[in-house]
Amino acid sequence: MSKGICVLAYSGGLDTSVCIRWIIENYDLDVVACLVEVGQEQDQDTDFTVAKALKIGAVESLMLNVQDEFADQYVAPAIAANALYENKYPLVSALSRPLISKALVKLAQERGASYIAHGCTGKGNDQVRFELAIKTFAPKLKVIAPWREWDIKSREDAIAYAEARAIPLRITRETNYSKDKNIWHLSHEGMDLEDPANEPVYDKILELGVSPEKAPDKAQYVTIDFKQGIPVAIDGKPMDGAALIELLNKLGGANGIGIIDMVENRLVGMKSRGVYETPGGTILYKAHALLESLTLDKDTSHLKDQLAIRFAELVYNGQWFTPVRQALSAFVSETQKYVTGQVKLKLYKGNIIPAGITSPYSLYDAELASFGESDYDHNDSAGFITLFGLPYQVAALLGREYK
Numbered sequence: 001m002s003k004g005i006c007v008l009a010y011s012g013g014l015d016t017s018v019c020i021r022w023i024i025e026n027y028d029l030d031v032v033a034c035l036v037e038v039g040q041e042q043d044q045d046t047d048f049t050v051a052k053a054l055k056i057g058a059v060e061s062l063m064l065n066v067q068d069e070f071a072d073q074y075v076a077p078a079i080a081a082n083a084l085y086e087n088k089y090p091l092v093s094a095l096s097r098p099l100i101s102k103a104l105v106k107l108a109q110e111r112g113a114s115y116i117a118h119g120c121t122g123k124g125n126d127q128v129r130f131e132l133a134i135k136t137f138a139p140k141l142k143v144i145a146p147w148r149e150w151d152i153k154s155r156e157d158a159i160a161y162a163e164a165r166a167i168p169l170r171i172t173r174e175t176n177y178s179k180d181k182n183i184w185h186l187s188h189e190g191m192d193l194e195d196p197a198n199e200p201v202y203d204k205i206l207e208l209g210v211s212p213e214k215a216p217d218k219a220q221y222v223t224i225d226f227k228q229g230i231p232v233a234i235d236g237k238p239m240d241g242a243a244l245i246e247l248l249n250k251l252g253g254a255n256g257i258g259i260i261d262m263v264e265n266r267l268v269g270m271k272s273r274g275v276y277e278t279p280g281g282t283i284l285y286k287a288h289a290l291l292e293s294l295t296l297d298k299d300t301s302h303l304k305d306q307l308a309i310r311f312a313e314l315v316y317n318g319q320w321f322t323p324v325r326q327a328l329s330a331f332v333s334e335t336q337k338y339v340t341g342q343v344k345l346k347l348y349k350g351n352i353i354p355a356g357i358t359s360p361y362s363l364y365d366a367e368l369a370s371f372g373e374s375d376y377d378h379n380d381s382a383g384f385i386t387l388f389g390l391p392y393q394v395a396a397l398l399g400r401e402y403k
């Protein structure tokens with residue numbers, strides 16, 4: 001008789017494969033391996049991944065597909081918020097962890113488990129994201145984080161542990177980047193990337209597309225329709241969130257778009273360097289921002305820009321299921337009422353070039369903006385400038401000097 005049940009966030013990768021055996025050996029628990037599918041299994045042999053957990057020793061292994069929920073309830077609100085961590089990172093690992101945790105907690109409750117385990121190291125953000133969400137939904141569940149307990153000190157040690165126990169792996173020592181994949185993103189960290197002085201060897205790294213140099217010499221056009229801030233069609237063809245992102249990933253990837261090489265400030269203190277492939281996400285963020293430039297009034301747009309950075313921080317820090325994030329999302333939703341329209345883009349060698357924006361709710365008044373004749377009375381601005389400049393004029397008259 002084992003000492004209880006542990007639901008493990010299983011990905012089929014190195015860490016979580018090793019975790020199965022380690023938890024059995026060290027905690028004497030029945031391990032239920034659960035692969036919460038947010039898109040990481042694309043191009044993978046999922047049956048093999050699921051079966052592998054049983055071979056390693058899990059009592060049960062299952063896959064829960066939550067891709068649609070991920071696209072609609074997590075990714076779409078982030079696009080609507082234009083949320084980019086440190087103005088660059090489209091947050092994709094950060095968005096998936098709360099949903100994965102929520103699904104795991106539900107399973108743990110169904111199975112009567114008293115433990116949840118994850119394969120995150122003690123150095124990263126993902127552990128925080130998992131555990132904050134677990135606390136929120138199941139405050140009494142105990143968390144096992146083997147990386148914080150075991151003697152395995154590096155990915156090389158983990159490979160050695162796996163090899164000693166004949167645990168099958170999909171990576172080799174040569175491609176030992178720490179990766180995280182979901183429907184619109186693939187991250188690469190570790191190895192040569194750990195030194196920011198090193199230029200990434202893109203030919204070796206990229207999986208979702210090609211580098212700009214390898215992209216076609218001919219530009220490709222794409223048109224995206226948004227309805228109240230949500231992307232709903234590509235080139236006039238209605239699509240649900242996950243399919244739409246998949247198509248944009250293909251188009252963007254082929255044109256060298258969405259390769260982000262950045263040094264970021266982790267929640268747990270250190271700076272880290274990652275190369276992120278987000279072709280579809282980069283196109284969607286750009287298209288959405290372009291449409292907002294036409295449809296949002298100035299004050300809403302400026303306030304939204306300020307809050308976007310805060311929203312991104314909350315998501316990055318794993319604070320998805322919190323009152324403040326929910327309140328910010330309510331603000332964002334309210335701003336999206338008129339973000340409906342069409343954005344045409346030209347994709348060319350890593351660039352996304354605007355090729356026309358239209359909206360039935362456009363606030364752009366061509367007559368008003370034009371250099372040509374209109375009802376605008378140029379004389380109005382003289383009084384405006386007098387009042388707008390009054391404080392500076394008064395200060396100058398009173399002797400205030402500026403360098």
Ligand code: ARG
Pocket residue numbers: 091092093094125126178179180187189274
């Ligand atoms: N640095 C990014 C983040 O914190 C990516 C993390 C990817 N996770 C991983 N387990 N490889 O969101």
